[in-house]
Amino acid sequence: MQLNRLLLGMALFASPFARGQSTNSNVNYVDPTIGSVGIILEPTRPTVHLPNSMVRVFPIRKDQLDDRIHNFPLTIASHRQESLFGMMPVSGNDYFAPRVWDRERTTPYYYSTFLDDADQVEFTPAARSGYFKFHFQGKEKHYLRFQPLNGKGTIEATGKQVITGTEQFHGMAAYFYAELSTPIVGVQTLDKEGQKILLAEVPAETAVKYGVSFVSIEQAKINLQKEIPDWNFDALKDKAFKAWDKVLGQINVKGGTPAQKRVFYTSLYRTYERMININEYGKYYSAYDHQVHNSDKPFYADNWLWDTYIALEPLQTLLHPSVEADKISSYIQMYEQGGWIPSFAVVTGDMPCMTGNHAAAWMADAWFKGVHNFDVAKAYEGLKKNALEATLLPWRNGPATVLDAFYNTHGYMPALRPGEKEWVNEVHDFERRQSVAVTLENSFDDWCIAQLAVPAGKKEDVPLFLKRAANYKNVFRADKGFMWPKDSAGNWIEPFDPKFSGGQGGRDYFTENNAYTYNWDVKHDLSGLFGLMGGPAAAEAKLDELFREGLGRSKYQLWYTFPDATGLVGQFVMGNEPSFHIPYLYNYLGAPWKTQKRIRMLLDTWYTDNLFGIPGDEDGGGMTAFVVFSMMGFCPVTPGIPQYNIGSPVFTQVTIQLENGKVFTVNAPKSSGENKYIQGAKLDGKVLNKPWFTHQELLKGGVLELDLGAAPNKQWGSGEQAAPPSSINYKSAE
Numbered sequence: 001m002q003l004n005r006l007l008l009g010m011a012l013f014a015s016p017f018a019r020g021q022s023t024n025s026n027v028n029y030v031d032p033t034i035g036s037v038g039i040i041l042e043p044t045r046p047t048v049h050l051p052n053s054m055v056r057v058f059p060i061r062k063d064q065l066d067d068r069i070h071n072f073p074l075t076i077a078s079h080r081q082e083s084l085f086g087m088m089p090v091s092g093n094d095y096f097a098p099r100v101w102d103r104e105r106t107t108p109y110y111y112s113t114f115l116d117d118a119d120q121v122e123f124t125p126a127a128r129s130g131y132f133k134f135h136f137q138g139k140e141k142h143y144l145r146f147q148p149l150n151g152k153g154t155i156e157a158t159g160k161q162v163i164t165g166t167e168q169f170h171g172m173a174a175y176f177y178a179e180l181s182t183p184i185v186g187v188q189t190l191d192k193e194g195q196k197i198l199l200a201e202v203p204a205e206t207a208v209k210y211g212v213s214f215v216s217i218e219q220a221k222i223n224l225q226k227e228i229p230d231w232n233f234d235a236l237k238d239k240a241f242k243a244w245d246k247v248l249g250q251i252n253v254k255g256g257t258p259a260q261k262r263v264f265y266t267s268l269y270r271t272y273e274r275m276i277n278i279n280e281y282g283k284y285y286s287a288y289d290h291q292v293h294n295s296d297k298p299f300y301a302d303n304w305l306w307d308t309y310i311a312l313e314p315l316q317t318l319l320h321p322s323v324e325a326d327k328i329s330s331y332i333q334m335y336e337q338g339g340w341i342p343s344f345a346v347v348t349g350d351m352p353c354m355t356g357n358h359a360a361a362w363m364a365d366a367w368f369k370g371v372h373n374f375d376v377a378k379a380y381e382g383l384k385k386n387a388l389e390a391t392l393l394p395w396r397n398g399p400a401t402v403l404d405a406f407y408n409t410h411g412y413m414p415a416l417r418p419g420e421k422e423w424v425n426e427v428h429d430f431e432r433r434q435s436v437a438v439t440l441e442n443s444f445d446d447w448c449i450a451q452l453a454v455p456a457g458k459k460e461d462v463p464l465f466l467k468r469a470a471n472y473k474n475v476f477r478a479d480k481g482f483m484w485p486k487d488s489a490g491n492w493i494e495p496f497d498p499k500f501s502g503g504q505g506g507r508d509y510f511t512e513n514n515a516y517t518y519n520w521d522v523k524h525d526l527s528g529l530f531g532l533m534g535g536p537a538a539a540e541a542k543l544d545e546l547f548r549e550g551l552g553r554s555k556y557q558l559w560y561t562f563p564d565a566t567g568l569v570g571q572f573v574m575g576n577e578p579s580f581h582i583p584y585l586y587n588y589l590g591a592p593w594k595t596q597k598r599i600r601m602l603l604d605t606w607y608t609d610n611l612f613g614i615p616g617d618e619d620g621g622g623m624t625a626f627v628v629f630s631m632m633g634f635c636p637v638t639p640g641i642p643q644y645n646i647g648s649p650v651f652t653q654v655t656i657q658l659e660n661g662k663v664f665t666v667n668a669p670k671s672s673g674e675n676k677y678i679q680g681a682k683l684d685g686k687v688l689n690k691p692w693f694t695h696q697e698l699l700k701g702g703v704l705e706l707d708l709g710a711a712p713n714k715q716w717g718s719g720e721q722a723a724p725p726s727s728i729n730y731k732s733a734e
Helices: 002-014 217-227 233-248 258-270 312-319 321-338 359-367 376-389 402-410 435-453 459-475 526-532 536-548 555-561 582-589 592-606 624-632 695-699
Strands: 072-076 083-091 099-106 111-115 119-125 129-135 142-147 152-159 162-169 172-180 186-192 195-202 205-213 251-254 283-286 291-294 344-346 349-351 643-646 653-657 663-667 677-683 692-694 702-709
Touching: 072 129, 072 172, 072 205, 083 119, 083 162, 083 172, 083 205, 119 233, 129 217, 129 233, 142 205, 152 195, 162 217, 172 217, 205 217, 233 258, 251 258, 251 624, 258 624, 283 321, 312 321, 312 359, 312 624, 321 344, 321 349, 321 359, 321 376, 359 376, 359 435, 376 435, 376 459, 402 435, 435 459, 459 526, 526 536, 526 582, 536 582, 536 592, 582 592, 582 643, 592 624, 592 643, 592 677, 643 695, 692 695
Parallel strands: 663 702
Antiparallel strands: 072 083, 083 142, 099 111, 111 119, 119 129, 129 205, 142 195, 152 162, 162 172, 172 205, 186 195, 251 653, 283 291, 344 349, 643 692, 653 663, 677 702
16 A cells, blocks of 8 residues: 555656646746745745735745755745745654755645655645645554644634634734544543644545635634635645636746756746735725724735836736736725735735835836726825824834935935934834935836826926935935935935945944945936936946946955845845846946846846856845846836837747737747847847837837847947836826
C-alpha cells in the first residue's frame, strides 16, 4: 500500500501538466519560489491562492532555505503580515516540533510536499475556502494540530467531522469552519505556553476542506458550501488552474529565453496577490467602522499604496479597469466609514505606513486613463481632507500636528539638526520625520489632487494645490545640486552627506534611501527639476553619475543605515520602489538609448529565475509589476499623466488582451540579449520618433513596432520635442 502511494506520488511529480492541464499555458512558467530568499530584508512567500482572493496559503518557515515547516495557515490577513489559524499534520507524540520538508511542488493553484520523507500534504484553493489532503505513513498515530497564531482564540471539534475556530487579532476576529472527509478518531486539548491547541487524531488518509470568514463561523460555513460543496480535490484544482490560466493568458509573449519567461510570468502572478475582495456572498466586515455591511458589490482591502501606486495599480488599470474602479470605490467607502482616505488599507484597518497621500496618485491615474465608474467628487473630498487636515508624518494617521501647520505655511517639512532631540510627540520614534521625502512625495500627490479637482467640480482649488505641488523646490539646494534637509529657520542642515546622512535607518530626512535616489522624486515636474539642476545636459550628467558614483564606504556600513538600499548600481537602488522610474528619465533628456541600456542591464542583473531573483522587498506585487512593464518594453513614469515611456522589450512579441476587446501588440522581431537598442519605431504603421505613447493609443489596440539593433541609435527619440510631457502646468483633464 505504501509503495503504491509512493509510486502515485512520483507519477504526480513526473510532469507539471498532470491531471489534464494544458501544456502550453502561461501558468506553467510560474515559479512562486523565485525571490523566496531575501537579499537583506524580507523574502517573497510562495503563496497559493486565486487572483485577488481572500484565502492565501503558504508554509510558515523563515524562507526557502529553511528546511522545516512550522504550520500551514488557513489564510493570511495581509501580505507578509498576520497568518491566521495554523494547521499541521503530526505523526507520533512530538506534537509541537516543526517538520522537515522535501520534494516540494509549488504553483499558483496547487501545493504539495512531503514531511520527514513520509507524510504528504496537498493543497488547492478557492476564493474564501481551501482544501487540504493528507497522506500519512507509518504505524504511529496521526493527528491534525489546529491553533490560533496570534495568541487569542478558540478551536473546537463541534461534530464527528467538523472543527471550527475563532481568532482575535488587531481588534477584530477571523473565523473558520472545517469539515473532515473521515470521522475524527479522538480529540485532545493541549496547553502550550497558555495557548489552547486542538489535536485531532485522524486516519492515515484524510482531507480537510474549510471556509474562512471575517464575519462569523456560520458565514465561513456558507463560504465553504458555496465554493467546495463536494470532495473532488482534482476538480477544484482544475478550477484554480483555469482561474490563473485566464489572467496569465491575458498577456502572451514570444521569444526570449525560458528563464525570462519564468521571470515574466512569475512577476505577473505576484501582481494578483493584492488587493483582495473580502465580500463574503453579500456581506463584509469593515475594520474602518467595525461593522458588518450588507452589499452585493466587492469590497477590496490589503493595499500598500507607497509600494503599489507606482506600477502595480497602473498595470491593473491597464488589464482590469473595471476591477480597479471597484478597488477605488472600496477606498471611498473606507473614507465614508472611518473619516480618512487610508494609507495602507489592510483588512484590520488603515495601517499608516510610509509617506505621502498616494491614493491621490492612484485615483488620478485611473481617472485620466478612463476609469470613471467611481464617485470622483467623494474621492476628491477625502483626498483634500487628507492633504489639508491630516498629519503628513510617516507612520502616523489622524489630525494634523504643529509640524503639519508649519508645512502648510512654509511649504516644507522642517528637519532636526544632527543630535537635536525630537520635541513633537507625534513623530514616530524610529521612522522619524523623513522631512525631505515627506515634502517631495506630498508635492507630487498635491499635483494629482489639483488634476482631480477639475472632474470633481472643484476647479477653484486648482491654484492652491498647484502651489503646494511646487513645494519640492523648497528642499532643492542649488549650490550642492541635491535635495537637502532644511531646519525650521530656513537654514540648510550641516553637516550633511547626501550619500549617508539621516540618523537611524536613514529616516531623519529620507525614506529608506538617500539623497541620490530622492533627487529624482519629482515625477510631476521633471522639466522644472531639470531646470533647477542647470538644464537637461547637466541633469543627464547627474543621472549618469547616479549609476556610477561609489558608496564612499563599505556596503555593510551603508546597509546598517540604509538596509532597504539593495540592488545597487553605483548609488542607484534597484531594490526599492522610489527608484523604479529613474532609468526611464533619459527619455526626457534626449538620450533614450541610455534608458534602453539601463533597463536591459537592470533586468538581466537583478531579476533572475532563482531563489535570489528579486532584489528587494517585493511587497505583494509592488516590485514585480515594474518587471512586467519593463520586460514588455514600456512603463509608466508619472501616475496622473496617461502615457507610457518606451524602454527595450525583452521579447520579440508581446500581445495584451484588453478589457474592451482590443489587442495591443509590441513587435520587436530582432530583440535578443545583444539587440537592445531601438533603431526606429512605428505605431500603427506610422513612424514614431518619440520614446513614448499615450494610454488612449494603447486602448485603441494596434501595433507598436520596434526595430532593435546591437548599437545605439542616438538620434532616435532625441529631439527636444520628443520628450514626454512632465510639467507642473500639464493639465491631465485636457
